[in-house]
Amino acid sequence: MALLELEGVEARYGPIHALHGVSLSVDEGEIVSLLGANGAGKTTTLRSISGTVRTSGAITFAGRSVVDKGPEAAARAGIAHVPEGRGILGELTLWENLRLGAYTRRDRRVIKGDLERVAGYFPWMSERRNQEAATLSGGEQQMLALARALAARPRLLMLDEPSLGLAPIIVHELFRIVTELNAKEGLTVLVVEQNANIALQASSRAYVLEVGRVAVEGASDELRRHEGVRRSYLGY
């Protein structure tokens, strides 16, 4: 049974229908990417999963329904959603943002060690613990957002456009870390990306959304050779 399963999910922002029946699944230990043009509904799909938009349909996570239960419930169920724009709490320090990542966890004694471990993936963080998060660069904030999500020891990590506004070298580093965590610790990832190239390289499977529906789906390798996908999203 898949860790995350969506069936016929519809979502709307007030009167506007953004998703018209999306079905997808993510198995434990996979990296799955969600591609598509602007406005196709990629971000909305993640929002449906984390409960921040009005949703109907079936969303099952670890066997339990999480549809329309609200973001706090999704976080407690083990879904870590790094939103578009990162959602960094600027006035707090780097370390305080990290501590907040572990908010839903109860195992107090383990947390401190865990935070050190997570910060360890990003060596530059140890020296800058007390730096105000708003003064970090875009790339550093994205790393912090990722670290914060990992601090929750999530069962599913959802990344929304992690490459947005970042230099290619930083984007590569980011995806390298995610791929490594997936390989070493079996971290399950669902990543939404405009940069289809790097997303298809990092993931094993992918879905392509168009106008609120799944248009194409399959193994990333196959999609890279797919005519339509190549033309529209890979640029050749």
Added chain:
Amino acid sequence: MRRAAAVRGLLLLLAVGVVALLPAVISDYRALELGYVAIYFIAMIGLNILTGFAGQISLGHGAFMGIGGYTTAILAANHGVNDLATLPLAGLVAGVVGFLFGFPALRLAGVYLALATFALAVALPSLAKKFEGITGGSNGIFLPRIAPSGDWLYYVSWSVALIMFTLAWILVRGRLGRTFRAIRDSEIAAVSSGISLSRYKTIAFGISAFYAGVAGALLAIPTGAIFPETFPASLSILLLTGVVVGGVGSLWGMLIGALFVQFIPVYGSDWLRNLLEPLGVDIADTTPGVPAVLYGTILLAVLLLARSGVAGLVQRAANSLTNRFNLRQLQRHITPSRREA
């Protein structure tokens, strides 16, 4: 469209008729009370222009009333001007102060403006006590004459109210009103359309203060004397309460607001007592605070349940009635053709 305008015109004529003929059937005391209602009505129209139409918050209009009241008292007592003749001047003085207050008020939005105007309302009685040379300090100022009768006050204040209401009605429908509403709905959009915020915000303050000044001047006449306590901070709160309950942005709703402000604080405890006595709750005649709890609770209820006030409720009821009426008309047009098919 024409039907709606005709209905409104008829209602207005009816209202004017009722107001003109009422004193014949009510006691002199009641007429006096209704005279006060007219005074609050005037002040609230002014406040509504600022808050409902231009979107600026003022918790200090009691102070502008005070300025008008003191102007009238000083002119009438110390310079022998006929008390009614002082009305325009009292309005003007208050209006100028309001206009000047508008300049710093520009820099303040929402809450900060509320704070600043509230501080003004609280400070006025203290300032009046301090500068005794002008205001007579705690001893106040006594006017040469007091209003001869309740009926007299009634006719004077309602005549003034009718004039002020008509002026406001014209203003709101005209270019100035539209500009105010543009500012209320979005300051940023208004500026992009070339509206000078500074000019119009100060004008709005000036006009609303003018109204309050006239009302304050009228207030001096029936009481025959003005003291620092005549215009406490609670008056400013009461005015804004009346505007909200009557319906922010509705001119005729201010009538309801004025009735609310005049009668609830005075008769509220009696009504409440009659209501609660059968339930065993005893409210003595002299129990303080009961009117405040009552009008505070009504204000709260209006804010949570009927944000557009009484005027809004009436509007909604009228809309649903006209909708049902129009629907029935439509159905009558549709059914014959169905029969043919």
Added chain:
Amino acid sequence: MVLAMDWGLLAQQIVSGLALGAVYGSLALALVLIHRTTNVVNFAQGEMAMFTTYIAWSLNHHMSYWPAFLLTLAIAFAGGAAIERTVIRPVERGSPLTVIMITIALFVIFGGLASWIWTGEERDFPTPFAPQPIRIAGVTFGRHEIAVIVITLATVIVLWAFFRFTKLGLAMRAAAIGPEASRLLGVRVGSMFALGWGFAALLGAVSGMMVAPLLVLSPTMMQPILIYAFAAAVLGGIDSPAGAVIGGLALGVGINLLATYVDFVTSELELPVAFAILIGVLLLRPAGVFGRVVARRV
């Protein structure tokens, strides 16, 4: 003139200024707390403080001072949270006028309720500190005044530590800074808002119980103090907790010294002076001394 100055008088006035300033500062801190967490300026903060002080007064007839003090704090906390949940939550995201009017409605209701339940009679509020003054370096100081300064500062420090070091404190700060992002991290933002109101009401209760023995307990007792608290909060920066406390202390000392040494400034002028400070700060530097300037050019 300087040599003939009465240093004893100066010291006394500074201390009583600090005591009053501590009261203004704690109420100002309550205002800042609510503004930071829920973006609301609570006009009813003073009346809520007055109401809880009356509750303490009643409790003092059934138990000794400190148990009554603590119980009042608990009641204030619960009451504040309840008010946010029931009356503020529905309109939090609406127009500022509506929210302001709701706090004003609360202002009216609490004022009326206090008059109704306890009548407008002026009453004495107990102080657990002996009435004999303390002598330091030959100058006498009121024991209660010194206690006010100590207790208020202690409360402020405890609250600061709570927000700085505990998980809940961090969550509350996060909810105030970025509610949407905080929700994704599992923070129940609504509950954080209610807690913010609870702590603010608690601060108000401290403020009221500290000032009541210095003034007389009456339903209008906190109204001038609210104005001073607004002035202090704005002076220090409406989102700066440190600014609110420092602003309060500075205001207390400043006004007291002005009233003592400048003849023109009689007791009637104290309030208008605070008003002038309020307006001045709002015009010249709306962000206050410690606040952050948020640009909004129009």
